[in-house]
Amino acid sequence: MISGENGFEAARVDRIFNRRLTDRQPAAVVRPRTEDEVVEAVRLARSRGWQVAVRSGGHSWAQWSVRTDALVIDLGDFKEISYDPDTEVVTATPSVKGGLELGPFLEERDRFFPGGHCPSVGIGGFLLQGGQGWNARGWGWAAEYVVAVDVVTAAGELVRASETENSDLFWAARGAGPGFFGVVTRFHLRTLPRPRHLGLTVQAFTLADFDEVMTWLHETHHTVEDTVEIVALTKTDLTLSPDPVLLVTALALVDSDEEAQRALAPFRDNPALDRALMVLDAVPTTIAEQRKRQLEDNPEGHRWAVDNAWLSGAAGDVVPAMRKAFTTLPHPKAFTIWFSMAPLRELPDMAFSMQSEIYLAAYTCWEDPSDDERCRAWLDEAMADLEPVTLGQYLGDSDLSHRHVQFMAEDNWARLQEIREVRDPDGVFVGHLAGEGATNRNHWA
Ligand SMILES: Cc1cc2nc3c(=O)[nH]c(=O)nc-3n(C[C@H](O)[C@H](O)[C@H](O)COP(=O)(O)OP(=O)(O)OC[C@H]3O[C@@H](n4cnc5c(N)ncnc54)[C@H](O)[C@@H]3O)c2cc1C
Numbered sequence: 001m002i003s004g005e006n007g008f009e010a011a012r013v014d015r016i017f018n019r020r021l022t023d024r025q026p027a028a029v030v031r032p033r034t035e036d037e038v039v040e041a042v043r044l045a046r047s048r049g050w051q052v053a054v055r056s057g058g059h060s061w062a063q064w065s066v067r068t069d070a071l072v073i074d075l076g077d078f079k080e081i082s083y084d085p086d087t088e089v090v091t092a093t094p095s096v097k098g099g100l101e102l103g104p105f106l107e108e109r110d111r112f113f114p115g116g117h118c119p120s121v122g123i124g125g126f127l128l129q130g131g132q133g134w135n136a137r138g139w140g141w142a143a144e145y146v147v148a149v150d151v152v153t154a155a156g157e158l159v160r161a162s163e164t165e166n167s168d169l170f171w172a173a174r175g176a177g178p179g180f181f182g183v184v185t186r187f188h189l190r191t192l193p194r195p196r197h198l199g200l201t202v203q204a205f206t207l208a209d210f211d212e213v214m215t216w217l218h219e220t221h222h223t224v225e226d227t228v229e230i231v232a233l234t235k236t237d238l239t240l241s242p243d244p245v246l247l248v249t250a251l252a253l254v255d256s257d258e259e260a261q262r263a264l265a266p267f268r269d270n271p272a273l274d275r276a277l278m279v280l281d282a283v284p285t286t287i288a289e290q291r292k293r294q295l296e297d298n299p300e301g302h303r304w305a306v307d308n309a310w311l312s313g314a315a316g317d318v319v320p321a322m323r324k325a326f327t328t329l330p331h332p333k334a335f336t337i338w339f340s341m342a343p344l345r346e347l348p349d350m351a352f353s354m355q356s357e358i359y360l361a362a363y364t365c366w367e368d369p370s371d372d373e374r375c376r377a378w379l380d381e382a383m384a385d386l387e388p389v390t391l392g393q394y395l396g397d398s399d400l401s402h403r404h405v406q407f408m409a410e411d412n413w414a415r416l417q418e419i420r421e422v423r424d425p426d427g428v429f430v431g432h433l434a435g436e437g438a439t440n441r442n443h444w445a
Pocket of ligand 1: 054130396
């Protein structure tokens with residue numbers, strides 16, 4: 001569909017999650033249903049002199065797929081999943097939704113994939129940028145589970161990329177995110193056995209306890225067993241308080257109640273526990289329940305501004321720097337998360353290369369356009385407070401058109417540029433959405 005045709009506006013943005021919509025105008029949108037049609041689309045773009053932008057799930061906060069004068073290849077109508085029980089590898093097309101589609105498909109086969117927390121996220125953008133899935137601190141980045149990708153290159157050829165063939169593309173596809181220079185048409189993914197038991201601990205506090213609880217968590221999280229996903233967040237939960245509350249949550253993904261009780265025991269030592277507004281202690285839950293909760297916290301049809309930081313430093317520096325982001329939320333639907341990655345695991349050699357022990361992401365969410373400026377300004381101020389303890393950021397919750405923060409190790413960034421020059425010398429693919437171009441630098445440095 002070409003710009004100006006009836007229905008073009010819907011094709012431009014109907015699958016975009018963030019409804020604070022950009023007005024960037026692509027040249028055309030195609031919705032291929034097969035790999036051959038993706039090949040044809042890339043060749044069409046070349047013949048017309050258009051750049052190519054790709055959309056899988058449409059969940060990138062900054063709407064990376066809506067690019068000026070480009071051909072948008074929207075993969076929403078190309079959905080296939082298959083599983084090979086001999087190799088335990090699942091193959092899925094990029095618009096497949098990690099939690100709503102891939103997860104249940106695998107769980108029926110007693111397997112599991114650490115997909116994104118919000119179940120409607122497409123696996124395409126998620127895996128290309130690294131993929132912070134369930135229990136990333138223990139199971140690693142979802143991109144580490146990619147064993148091969150099928151890619152339509154900038155030359156319009158369909159190739160397979162793995163450790164042994166087109167290994168440059170394989171390296172780049174695990175971390176380049178929106179800077180990738182090809183259309184991934186299929187991911188081949190290693191799977192895990194399905195955890196037989198999930199145990200959940202939740203402790204709720206008033207914000208007066210923020211410093212004490214977060215200092216304790218800062219000093220404790222690296223000692224907790226690596227089967228436990230640890231997230232602290234502030235949000236408004238009217239069942240607990242009219243004001244925002246601090247929740248410390250720990251989800252053990254294990255095989256028995258006994259294992260969950262043991263893995264979650266350290267949370268019973270929280271020094272503020274006697275002041276908790278509510279405590280759940282190692283209660284059984286299911287992944288379906290946890291996905292439902294994520295959908296409730298991430299409502300559709302809303303306006304969003306999101307930013308994030310990889311934090312590093314002593315509790316005495318990090319906790320005060322986080323106060324604004326956690327204790328002054330600008331809207332009842334806004335929330336900020338602290339996500340443990342400790343103890344930090346070593347990464348394999350892939351483009352993704354920026355992480356630290358603590359991931360902080362602030363999600364402002366609202367409906368009324370008149371709140372845009374206020375919510376955006378709050379987010380900028382909260383992130384500015386964090387700069388002294390910020391190492392870099394994660395592409396998944398970033399918006400480089402608004403704020404430049406380093407997202408890749410310097411050597412990896414240089415290698416990515418070299419591969420891009422070889423694989424896409426004519427600049428067919430739009431690359432990172434970043435004003436004058438991505439710098440991979442902290443803007444305050
Ligand atoms: C509600 C919500 C919850 C989230 N939760 C998590 C989470 O738990 N963990 C996490 O890591 N992230 C999370 N994210 C971030 C999310 O993973 C990223 O925004 C990701 O880019 C979304 O992928 P997508 O395919 O849905 O997005 P899209 O906007 O369709 O894709 C983003 C970009 O990735 C590139 N791309 C996508 N598919 C392809 C392809 N097939 N070939 C080439 N390039 C491609 C393109 O540049 C594209 O514009 C969340 C986002 C939302 C909105």
